Amino acid sequence: QVQLVESGGGVVQPGRSLKLSCSVSGFTFTSYGMHWVRQAPGKGLEWVAVISFDGKNTYSTDSVKGRFTISRDNSKNTLFLQMNSLRPEDTAVYYCAKSLGRVEMATIGHWGQGTLVTVSS
């Protein structure tokens, strides 16, 4: 079955960088778009970014543009989120997620369990 396992979370100081990874299995990674979604403590879900199956197209929410970069390594079945210039408001559980369909990548069909990122001095 579909498995999405995030890693790389932890405590980081404001202004520093962190790179999240998501290792996937149970489906053909090279055929699906992938997302990152986050949830700050006590808050709702916030969509962060999406990348197309081939890595050629990416979109992100305004609050992370210029700071976060979504990427993928299709040879290693792995999704990444490079987070630079981190701010306290980036503190959240970060979920890796898989698109529902092969053609339409916007809808999220499966989610990982999440990894916690805490930005604090």
Add this chain to the structure above:
Amino acid sequence: DIQMTQSPSSLSASVGDRVTITCRASQTISSYLNWYQHEPGKAPRLLIYAASSLQSGVPSKFSGSGSGTDFTLTISSLQPEDFATYYCQQTYSPPYTFGQGTNLEIK
């Protein structure tokens, strides 16, 4: 960006009840609307996509309707496992914004 507004933000109901949650988009999104269920400590779960299509494996007591700017999620015959937070999300254009969530609690 498209803003998504859910109502109510919280809802108390009893086992066996039927409840409806509403989601409104700040502009027309056709039927590009999904509903998710999220229990604390668990991964969110897709319930409904394209406004009214039931995701595989999801019980038929969940149903969605609407198009344009106004959408609803209805849950019939509530069971203890249904008490969770529910989110709508638009996938009409990025950023694919979520509603603020509706916390469904046991009365």
